[in-house]
Amino acid sequence: MGMVLDEMMQSDQGPPACKGLPGLSPGQTRVCQLFLDHMNAVAVGAKQALNECKFQFQNRRWNCSILDDVNVFGPVISIASRETAFAHALAAAGVAHSISRACRDGQLSSCGCSRMERPKDLRKEWVWGGCGDNLEYGYKFTQNFVDVREKERKFKRGSREQGRALMNLHNNEAGRRAVIKKSKVTCKCHGVSGSCSLITCWQQLANFREIGDYLRDKYDGATEVRVNRRGRLQLRDPKITLPTAYDLVYLEESPDYCERNDVVGALGTQGRLCNRTSPDVDGCNILCCGRGYNTMKSIIKERCHSYLCDTVKVLPEPDHLTIGIFEFDDFQVKLLKTFSGILLLNICLIHLCWKYYGREIHERFFQLTTNKEIEELKASVSKLKLPKVHSPRI
Numbered sequence: 001m002g003m004v005l006d007e008m009m010q011s012d013q014g015p016p017a018c019k020g021l022p023g024l025s026p027g028q029t030r031v032c033q034l035f036l037d038h039m040n041a042v043a044v045g046a047k048q049a050l051n052e053c054k055f056q057f058q059n060r061r062w063n064c065s066i067l068d069d070v071n072v073f074g075p076v077i078s079i080a081s082r083e084t085a086f087a088h089a090l091a092a093a094g095v096a097h098s099i100s101r102a103c104r105d106g107q108l109s110s111c112g113c114s115r116m117e118r119p120k121d122l123r124k125e126w127v128w129g130g131c132g133d134n135l136e137y138g139y140k141f142t143q144n145f146v147d148v149r150e151k152e153r154k155f156k157r158g159s160r161e162q163g164r165a166l167m168n169l170h171n172n173e174a175g176r177r178a179v180i181k182k183s184k185v186t187c188k189c190h191g192v193s194g195s196c197s198l199i200t201c202w203q204q205l206a207n208f209r210e211i212g213d214y215l216r217d218k219y220d221g222a223t224e225v226r227v228n229r230r231g232r233l234q235l236r237d238p239k240i241t242l243p244t245a246y247d248l249v250y251l252e253e254s255p256d257y258c259e260r261n262d263v264v265g266a267l268g269t270q271g272r273l274c275n276r277t278s279p280d281v282d283g284c285n286i287l288c289c290g291r292g293y294n295t296m297k298s299i300i301k302e303r304c305h306s307y308l309c310d311t312v313k314v315l316p317e318p319d320h321l322t323i324g325i326f327e328f329d330d331f332q333v334k335l336l337k338t339f340s341g342i343l344l345l346n347i348c349l350i351h352l353c354w355k356y357y358g359r360e361i362h363e364r365f366f367q368l369t370t371n372k373e374i375e376e377l378k379a380s381v382s383k384l385k386l387p388k389v390h391s392p393r394i
Contacts, residue, residue: 027148037109038141041102042095049094052212053087059275059282061257061289065267079264080164080251086219088168089175089248092146093211096179100138100205104131111137116203119185125199126187132202135183139176146172163227163251170233170249177246178214182206215248222248258289 018024018032018039032039053064062083103111114132122128150169155162186204191197223243225233233249235242243249255261260268274284274293284293354361 025149025152027152028145031145031148035108035110035141035145037107038099038102038145041098041107042145044102045095045098046091047094048098048208049090052094052208053090055209056212056216059280059287061269061281061287062254062266063272065265079255080167081254082219082222082248082250083254085167085171085222085248085250086215088171089178089215089218090212092142092172092175093179093215094175094208095146096135096138096142096176097205097208097211098138099141100133100135100179103134103137114203122185122201127198127200128202130188130200130202132186133183133205135180135203135205139180142176143172157231158227158229160227160251162231163225163233166227166231166233167225167249167251170245174218174246174248175215178211178218179205181246182210182214218246218248222250224253225249225251227251256289258291 018029018036021029021032021039024032050064057064064087099108102108104113106112111134113130114134114136116132116136118128147169150165150172153161153165155165183203183205185201187199187201189196189199223240224236225243226236228234255264255266257264257266258269260266260270269287269289270291272287274287275282276284276293276295279285281287
C-alpha cells in the first residue's frame, strides 16, 4: 500500500501486473492476482488513510511526513512506536472502508450489498433492506490482504521481530474494528407527499473523519507492551489496564521528532507554524522543542459570511496566531438576522402608530394644563362631600 501503488492503480493504462507493484509482500501479491479488480479500492483506501493521517497530525511534531519510501507512511514504520501503531490501524481502516463502499457501489465482482443481520432493537414495522455498505466483506478482505504480510514471515519466538509482527496484527485489527464500531443504521422514509408509509433501514459506513478522530483518541491512550518468551504480548507495566481489541499497542517509545532524522522519517519542526497562546501540542513551547520562535504580525481583511471582518493574523517563523473580530458561525448569523428583523419591525410599527395617533397621544398625555382647567378641577373637587380629614389639598 504505497503512493506508487496508488498512482499506478489510478492511471489510465489500467491495472498493471501485481508483480510490478512495489511495496507488496509475496502474500499480498498472490491476493492481488486473485482479486485484481479490488486493487483500485485498496489504493483509494491507502490514499484516504494517508490524507487523514496528515489531517490528524498536522499540528504535532510528527505530521505524518513522507520521505523517499514506497511505504505510504515513510520510514517511521521501522520503529514500533505509537505513530506506527496509529499508521497501521488507520491504513487497515482505510482499506476496509474503501472495500466496503466499493461492494455497495457494484465496483467489485465478488461482493455486493451488505447481508448484515437485522438489528434486534429495530422497530418491527420498519423494513431491513436497501443497499448497505458491505462491512463484513470489507473486514474479511482487509484481514486477508493486510495481515498476510505479518503472517507469512516466521520469527524466533520471543524475538523483537515477532513482537513487532504481533503488534502490527493487533493494531490492524483495531483499525478494522473501528470501521465497524463507527458504522450506523440509516433509515429512509417512503410515501406520497411525505406520508412515510414505509421505512427502510440499512447499515452505513461513518464518514472517515469520524474514524480518524476515533483512532487518534486511541493513539493518545495507546498502551506500551513487550513480547515475552512464550511469544505473546504482555503489559510492560502490570499496573496499567489491559488493552482491548479496540485499543492500540506499541513496543518502543517515540523519538521527539524535533530534529531532522531520515532514519526514523522525521523532518524536524524547524520552519513549522505554531500557536503562541496554545498550551496543547500545537503550542510553540511544545512544537518548537524549546528552541524559541519568531513572530511577524500582519493585518489582513477577509470576508466571512455576509460581513466584512477585520482579521489580525500573526504569521510567525514558526509561530502562528490568529485573532478574529466579528467572526460568526452560521447559527450566530441566522440568530443575528432574526433579532435585527424583529427590531426593525418594531421600529416600523412605532413609526406608523405615531403617524396616525400621534396628535391624540400628544394632546392626551403631553399637553400642558392651563390655569382655567386647574380652577375648574378645584371647583369640582370642592363639591365632593368628603370628610374634612380627607379633603384633598390642591
